[in-house]
Amino acid sequence: MSNSNPETHVIDYRAAEQLLAARDPRGAVKLLDSVIAAHPENTAARLLRARAFFLGAQLRPAELEFELVLEREPDNAYAHFALARTFERAGKPEQAKRHFRLAAALDPNPEYLKAARFETE
Numbered sequence: 240m241s242n243s244n245p246e247t248h249v250i251d252y253r254a255a256e257q258l259l260a261a262r263d264p265r266g267a268v269k270l271l272d273s274v275i276a277a278h279p280e281n282t283a284a285r286l287l288r289a290r291a292f293f294l295g296a297q298l299r300p301a302e303l304e305f306e307l308v309l310e311r312e313p314d315n316a317y318a319h320f321a322l323a324r325t326f327e328r329a330g331k332p333e334q335a336k337r338h339f340r341l342a343a344a345l346d347p348n349p350e351y352l353k354a355a356r357f358e359t360e
Contacts, residue, residue, distance in 0.1 A: 248274045252284055259287065264295035282311050286318060293321065298329045316346035323354065 251274050255267040271288040275281060289304035305322035308315060323338035336355075342348075343355035 264291040267291040301325045316342045
């Protein structure tokens with residue numbers, strides 16, 4: 240097992256990003272678990288783990304992790320958008336709509352506007 244130090248956690252975080260890009264969300268979650276255990280305040284690691292849960296179809300853990308990120312960063316448009324996608328996938332359309340709209344209000348990204356069903360023109 241690797242040593243638990245800041246350099247190892249950075250390496251694990253970067254490796255988790257690569258695993259997620261390679262479509263291995265479970266592997267990413269395993270690496271991120273140790274990073275978050277050592278640094279529970281690390282919002283970037285939590286956001287990445289939430290994405291990994293979502294891609295691994297672990298919707299309830301994804302929902303909880305995105306919500307934790309939003310408690311810390313309520314103006315994080317991406318986290319609102321991703322939480323909305325999670326709710327949408329879980330069959331919770333009203334909760335999804337609320338977070339799609341919050342994402343679009345925070346960031347006029349065309350993808351967010353379309354998901355929120357706001358007109359872009």
